[in-house]
Amino acid sequence: MREVRIKDSFTGELRTLSSDEEIGIYACGPTVCSLIHIGNARPFVVFSLLARFLKSEGYRAKLVVNVTDINDRIYAAARQAGEPSAEFAKRMTRAYFEDTDRLGLGRPDAEPLATETIDGIVALIADLIESEHAYESGGDVYFRVRSFDGYGKLSNRRAEEMDQGEEAGSESLKEDPLDFALWKAHKEDEDTSWDSPWGSGRPGWHIECSAMAEAELGPSFAIHGGGSDLVFPHHENEIAQSEAAGRPFARVWMHNGMIETDAEKMSKSEGNIFQLSEALDRYGREAVVDYLISGRYRQPLAFDAEQMEQAATRVERLRNFLREHPPAGDGAAPEDEFVATRREGFRGALADDFNTPRAMAEAFELVAEANRRQLPGAPEALRGMLALVGLESLARAEQGAGAEAEGLLAERQQARAARDFERADEIRDRLAELGWEVRDSAGAARLVRRC
């Protein structure tokens, strides 16, 4: 088990994860008001792979990624779709599962829904009212921000300095404009609601995460993750709610940077989104995963078609190597020292605040060296590395070309042997039409699937 350090975005310091307790990771998932875009996929990929890495190092990691299925925007989107909001949210949740399944990284250890955590939410709110950190007002319940001294400590803000944007219509129910809703009374145009001691209504946006994190990971857990755009107010409010209710909450905060197009954050409100499913269709899952780990998780990452194509070319280089070096039977020669160094470097990079670009550089160095000289153990080591970052499918044997293509290839080999290159090229074109690229080597020829 190697020492893993994570840069805590709360303190700005590198923190070493404890090796003798469960590493609970709570990462904020999507609000299912639309299909997810590639920016939403970044935290899913980063935290899935982080959990995978920690487990492979022997840590007891548990990854929780929630689904926010109660929200103003869901009501609005459902209304526009002419669909009951509960059905709409279910449909979008299903689409989210399908899209992220296609990444091929498996599922998080738990994926709680807000709608299935109402009891925990109500209990937490009751605790906050009991301790006077929250109050009921006209069927709503608000968190009393000024009652919590630490408010603003994550995002570095002072309550006094906050230029609070007013929510139209509801401010009169608040004691203080800074206060935020824990529970919202049922409104006429909302077609779902839940019972509570304060009447029928629904939870506010932030409380669900506090409740779900506690339900899955307990009152104190190792890592809380999510996009950097959630630092304020979402995560700030989570801290306030949980800590005010006596829960120590997250020990380390990890915020992933935004995906950007033309140096602008990709977001629904900007309208510059690129859907995950479309990226998967167009570039393939390996390219999408590779793209998402091509920059360090906490930095912004540029997105455009060229970047995706580069990722596709990059994974093709890895695939080419693995194709030439299928798993050996046995009696393999002892691993070369160079290989061991790269493998160590790869894991070391991941242990160093999950530096995926540096890890991948190690993998590429291994490939380059193994392409120029015999490197015992290189293919096996590479497969191991790629498995850690969800790219193990690059090593998968290609499906057979089928009788027609194989027949054509044999025919072409005959033509080449007879030095009838015109015929050979004709056949090559024909194979290309069938989706196969021909690669000649010393005495043989290989068919490679073109996508």
Place this chain on the structure above:
RNA sequence: GGCGCCUUGGCGGAGUGGCUACGCAGCGGCCUGCAAAGCCGUUUACACCGGUUCGACUCCGGUAGGCGCCUCCA
């Protein structure tokens, strides 16, 4: 205005007080009937101005520009 982050070669993106990751693209070769794959060589870097230092892309200060959050957003 407040808080935080960023500025690396054609593109993306690491990193370090001295030895210029990695990938893509370009150019010239090798190999090949040709191509692909692969290999070799090679062209563009650290926004700007000061300071610290034997030495800074890396540390400090300033300037310019950009981004994020402050309202729903991964």
